[in-house]
Amino acid sequence: MSPKKWRAGFYAIAFGFLMAATAPEAFSDIDQSTNPAKQMTLEELGNVEVTTVSKQPEEIWKTAAAIYVITNEEIQNSGATTIPDALRLAPGVEVAQIDSHQWSVGIRGFGSNLTRDILVLIDGRTVYTTLLAGTYWEVQNVMLQDVDRIEIIRGPGGTIWGPNAVNGVINIITKNSKDTHGALINAGGGNVDQGFFNARYGGGNGKSFDYRIYALGFDRGPEFHTDGNNFDAWRAAQGGFRADWTKNDRDSFTFQGEIYDEGAGQSVVATTYAPPYSQTIDKTAPLSGGDILGRWQRVQGEGKDIQLQAYFTRSNRDQANFDNDENTFDVDFMDRFRAGTRQQISWGGGMRFTHEHDAVVVSGLTFTPENRTDNLLTGFFQDDIGLVQNRLTLSLGTKLLHTNFTDLQWQPSVRLLWTPTDHQTVWAAFTHAVRTPSDAEENFSLAGFIGIATGGVPFFARFNPNPHFRPEELNGYELGYRRLLAAKVYFAIATFFNHYGDLFSEDVTGPPFLETNPAPTHILLPAQFGNGLVGTTKGVEIAPEWRPVNYWRLVATYSFLQMNIQKATNSEDLGSGPVVAGSSPRHQATLQSNLDFAKRVHFNLTSHYVSALPAIKVHAYITGDARFAWQLNQQFEFSVVGQNLFQPYHFEYAGSDPGPPIGIRRAVYAQITWKR
Numbered sequence: 001m002s003p004k005k006w007r008a009g010f011y012a013i014a015f016g017f018l019m020a021a022t023a024p025e026a027f028s029d030i031d032q033s034t035n036p037a038k039q040m041t042l043e044e045l046g047n048v049e050v051t052t053v054s055k056q057p058e059e060i061w062k063t064a065a066a067i068y069v070i071t072n073e074e075i076q077n078s079g080a081t082t083i084p085d086a087l088r089l090a091p092g093v094e095v096a097q098i099d100s101h102q103w104s105v106g107i108r109g110f111g112s113n114l115t116r117d118i119l120v121l122i123d124g125r126t127v128y129t130t131l132l133a134g135t136y137w138e139v140q141n142v143m144l145q146d147v148d149r150i151e152i153i154r155g156p157g158g159t160i161w162g163p164n165a166v167n168g169v170i171n172i173i174t175k176n177s178k179d180t181h182g183a184l185i186n187a188g189g190g191n192v193d194q195g196f197f198n199a200r201y202g203g204g205n206g207k208s209f210d211y212r213i214y215a216l217g218f219d220r221g222p223e224f225h226t227d228g229n230n231f232d233a234w235r236a237a238q239g240g241f242r243a244d245w246t247k248n249d250r251d252s253f254t255f256q257g258e259i260y261d262e263g264a265g266q267s268v269v270a271t272t273y274a275p276p277y278s279q280t281i282d283k284t285a286p287l288s289g290g291d292i293l294g295r296w297q298r299v300q301g302e303g304k305d306i307q308l309q310a311y312f313t314r315s316n317r318d319q320a321n322f323d324n325d326e327n328t329f330d331v332d333f334m335d336r337f338r339a340g341t342r343q344q345i346s347w348g349g350g351m352r353f354t355h356e357h358d359a360v361v362v363s364g365l366t367f368t369p370e371n372r373t374d375n376l377l378t379g380f381f382q383d384d385i386g387l388v389q390n391r392l393t394l395s396l397g398t399k400l401l402h403t404n405f406t407d408l409q410w411q412p413s414v415r416l417l418w419t420p421t422d423h424q425t426v427w428a429a430f431t432h433a434v435r436t437p438s439d440a441e442e443n444f445s446l447a448g449f450i451g452i453a454t455g456g457v458p459f460f461a462r463f464n465p466n467p468h469f470r471p472e473e474l475n476g477y478e479l480g481y482r483r484l485l486a487a488k489v490y491f492a493i494a495t496f497f498n499h500y501g502d503l504f505s506e507d508v509t510g511p512p513f514l515e516t517n518p519a520p521t522h523i524l525l526p527a528q529f530g531n532g533l534v535g536t537t538k539g540v541e542i543a544p545e546w547r548p549v550n551y552w553r554l555v556a557t558y559s560f561l562q563m564n565i566q567k568a569t570n571s572e573d574l575g576s577g578p579v580v581a582g583s584s585p586r587h588q589a590t591l592q593s594n595l596d597f598a599k600r601v602h603f604n605l606t607s608h609y610v611s612a613l614p615a616i617k618v619h620a621y622i623t624g625d626a627r628f629a630w631q632l633n634q635q636f637e638f639s640v641v642g643q644n645l646f647q648p649y650h651f652e653y654a655g656s657d658p659g660p661p662i663g664i665r666r667a668v669y670a671q672i673t674w675k676r
Helices: 003-021 042-046 072-078 083-087 577-581
Strands: 066-071 093-097 103-107 118-122 147-154 168-174 182-190 193-204 209-220 234-246 251-271 278-301 304-318 323-339 343-357 365-367 371-388 392-403 409-421 424-435 444-452 458-464 472-486 489-508 513-515 522-542 545-549 552-567 587-597 601-610 621-631 636-643 649-651 662-665 667-675
Touching: 042 472, 042 489, 066 072, 072 083, 072 147, 072 587, 072 601, 072 621, 083 093, 083 103, 083 147, 103 118, 193 667, 251 444, 489 552, 522 577, 552 577, 621 649
Parallel strands: 118 168, 458 522
Antiparallel strands: 066 147, 093 103, 147 168, 182 193, 182 667, 193 209, 209 234, 234 251, 251 278, 278 304, 304 323, 323 343, 343 371, 365 444, 371 392, 392 409, 409 424, 424 472, 444 458, 472 489, 489 522, 489 545, 513 522, 522 552, 545 552, 552 587, 587 601, 601 621, 621 636, 636 667, 649 662
16 A cells, blocks of 8 residues: 555544544543543643753743653553654654664754763663763663653753753653552564563552562564665563652652663674674674662752762673673762742762773774773752742753863853743753763774775774864753643744854874784774864754643644754864764654543554655655554553554664665554553
């Protein structure tokens, strides 16, 4: 069936349900009391408290940032089975699937498979790695049924969170264990998600002590390969726990952890200085690790509390071209108090130590030295000043940081928030943010085989370590507006202009020369990762929502992005600027229709449009997802989900794996959920 016929059928179904929605007598016996979240009005949703903007609870109406919240209900309605797929619901977030377990994720540009300009957290624990600068999405698995919400800040968040929150922050927040009492089992499978199983049990008294334990596992098949090399199968098993303890009216504690083991199919080019010099290796890479986190909070009064958090993480990656063992210990402290009647002061500090061991697997890729310890020391101060009581607030703050790669860095921020009414917000902000260097820039050697030169001499190019790599810098300017236009219509818009300096570049540092060590004698073109790019981005993001009736929700998002990335003065960059700018979509749009027929039937439609990525020759595409769920009784729910329904496969990204681009397949899966 052609894409046009798929789209026609898709919207015909939606129209049929629209007609059904005009007959309220069909739903006169609906009881929604068992799911209070579905009862929340747009006004109540605007009053939901978020924590990512300032590390303290505050209503969405009172946030001077471009924040978007993806709720648990939205995740379930979308049919998403991974965190990156759920992120597609937010405006300004670019998600492109590369293969079965890799995604390019960006906010306001600069998308890549490691997401180097975005800070990603799970329950306040940073999952950003300083080895290659970014986030390994394939090991960030959580039980989606236990996710309370995903808070996304579009724009710099470095004043509160520190380095690498340059273009945004993604904070995945799981539910308090008091909200997950009882048992839950979820299982299913299909043609791509071939089998999955989730189980959780929670208990406690709902007041002073609560807990949960969980286990999950899945087996995902490869995506579509035009050359038939189906290397990217993916399987994983994971288990974990969480306990929440409230000692008294002031003190509360959280203790949680998990452990995982995965096999991710990879195809990599391995370069060596011995014949055959370069080869493509397909391997199921073992990935394993775990983490443990503890948090204490003491509430001493209105606007006065202290928080202390510590965590330890361990990860092991045994890839075809390099091994990495990483251990991280992190401690973070924050104190809040009021100064007079109109000032809220927050301050704190933290330290993080990461020990790396990177054994040499192939001679063309090395870290020097093999054993290193990276450190990060931070402090921050923020003062929220009420210029006009409950109407106009000025926030001034800065983050100070020091790493083994950098001297002392400042990340100041100024934000102004005006709330002319209780359901209307105007905000503006200026922020300076930095991305600190990583081991990949300062301690990394990467060789590539070019060919055999005249005389039979092998010819290589090599990126050498750059001990003088500087932090990437951003000066960001933002302006936003959000308003409840009527009881059932909500509208939000954010605009931005960003100026970047010292951006990552790929520099040729001299002419080819004859090198004898390592043997054999070969010709080498020397290069290194540098700071040779500068640029600007500007754009707008819009997110309206309309609820015609209490059981029907319509959501739309649109984002426009214009990037201009070019060489700096005296830059030796190979010409990577246009590739960076041309690898992010100029236009993105999402439409969602969510019909909830009380306890019985749920029908959800989602459609995404993404414009072309000319630098990597990816065409514009439209996809459509559908989910039908039937609540058999209070314990059982059966659902069927179709993903990427408009074509047998489509391409979203290219260039991260050797070989031709990988098509993302049309997928269908069914699942059954039991809970008690």
